[in-house]
Amino acid sequence: MEDTLSNTNFSEIVNLIQKAKQKAYAQVNSTTIELYWNVGQYISTKIIKENWGKSVVKELAIYISKKEPNAKGFSDKNLWRMKQFYETYHKNEKLSPLVRELTWTNNLIILSASKSDEEREFYIKLSTKERYSKRELERQVKSGIFERTLLSNQKVSPAVTLLPQDTKNVFKDVYSLELLGLNDSHSEKNLQNAILSNLKDFILEIGKDFCFMGQEYKVQVGNKDFSIDLLFYHRELQCLVAFELKIDEFEPSYLGQLEFYLEALDRDVKTDDENPSIGVLLCREKDDEVVEYALSRSLSPTVISEYETKLIPKELLRQKLNEFYERLENKDYE
Numbered sequence: 001m002e003d004t005l006s007n008t009n010f011s012e013i014v015n016l017i018q019k020a021k022q023k024a025y026a027q028v029n030s031t032t033i034e035l036y037w038n039v040g041q042y043i044s045t046k047i048i049k050e051n052w053g054k055s056v057v058k059e060l061a062i063y064i065s066k067k068e069p070n071a072k073g074f075s076d077k078n079l080w081r082m083k084q085f086y087e088t089y090h091k092n093e094k095l096s097p098l099v100r101e102l103t104w105t106n107n108l109i110i111l112s113a114s115k116s117d118e119e120r121e122f123y124i125k126l127s128t129k130e131r132y133s134k135r136e137l138e139r140q141v142k143s144g145i146f147e148r149t150l151l152s153n154q155k156v157s158p159a160v161t162l163l164p165q166d167t168k169n170v171f172k173d174v175y176s177l178e179l180l181g182l183n184d185s186h187s188e189k190n191l192q193n194a195i196l197s198n199l200k201d202f203i204l205e206i207g208k209d210f211c212f213m214g215q216e217y218k219v220q221v222g223n224k225d226f227s228i229d230l231l232f233y234h235r236e237l238q239c240l241v242a243f244e245l246k247i248d249e250f251e252p253s254y255l256g257q258l259e260f261y262l263e264a265l266d267r268d269v270k271t272d273d274e275n276p277s278i279g280v281l282l283c284r285e286k287d288d289e290v291v292e293y294a295l296s297r298s299l300s301p302t303v304i305s306e307y308e309t310k311l312i313p314k315e316l317l318r319q320k321l322n323e324f325y326e327r328l329e330n331k332d333y334e
Helices: 002-050 054-067 078-090 106-114 117-130 135-142 144-153 190-199 197-207 253-268 288-296 315-332
Strands: 175-177 210-219 222-236 239-243 278-283 300-310
Touching: 002 054, 002 078, 002 106, 054 078, 054 197, 078 106, 106 117, 106 135, 106 190, 117 135, 135 144, 135 197, 144 175, 144 288, 144 315, 175 197, 190 197, 190 222, 190 239, 197 210, 210 239, 222 253, 239 253, 253 278, 253 288, 278 315, 288 300
Parallel strands: 175 300, 239 278, 278 300
Antiparallel strands: 210 222, 222 239
C-alpha cells in the first residue's frame, strides 16, 4: 500500500516536471520566432532604404557565423526566409500573433506550401489546434487537407448547418486513407480492420478531437440489435459521430440506414448535455448531384464523403475546388 501511494505521489511530481518543460519549450520557441521576425524586419527595411542585395545578406550571414559561432540557422538562405516570413505576416493583425505559437519548421512548411492568406490561416490555426509535428503537418499539406475541407464546407447538408455547434472545417469532402495501405480490391471488412489497425493514423486524418468509442457499436431498437460500423465522440462538437463504411458508390438508400442509427443514438445513447449526433457516410465514390438530391430533404445531420486509398495530387484538388466555385458563380448569374 505504501509503495502504491509513493508511486502515485512520484507520478504527480513527474507530471509537474513535464508541464514545466512544455512551458519552457513554448517560451523558447516564442523567443526564437520573435528573433527571426525582428531579423526579417531588419533585412526588409535595409533592402527598401539602403538597397541591400544578395551579396550584402551573404556578408551578414558570414559576419554572424564569426561573431556568434554557436548560433544556428543564420545562413543567407535562412535570412531570406526570415525576410519573407516578416513581409508575409507583418500587416496581418490576425495571423501575426498566431505564427509565434508554431515552430520555425512548421512556419516554413506553411509559408512555402500556401498560395493565399486564406490557406495560410487555415494551416496555422489547424497546426496550433492539433499540435502537429513536422511529419504530420507535411502529410496534411501533401494530402491537400485545405482543399478537401473547403469543398466539404461548401457541400455540407442543410441539416448539418442548422446544428447548434459550428461544424466548419471539421469534416472533409474526400478522406485520404493512403496511410492504411489498402489495395484496390479491398472489402468492407478489410477497410474497417485497416482503420482499427491504424487508428492513430486514421484519427490524424479525421482530426485529433475525435475519440474512438467502438467498432460494430450495438444499438437496440425494439427486439433487434443493430451495429454501427465505427462510433466516435468529438470533443469540440460535444456529440457522437457515427461512421458508416461503403466500398462502392453512394446510393440514396444508404442514407436511410444512417439516419436510423442517428435516431437510435440520440434517443438511447446521447446524454442530455450533449449535442445531436452526426453521421458520416464514407463511400468509395459519390456523384455530387445524386448526393445533393438525397440530402435536400433529409432532416438528419449527415455528411456524405468519399475516400481515396492513394494521395490525390494537390493540383487536382485545387482544380476541383475552382470548378466548384465556378459552378456557384454560374448559378448566381442564372
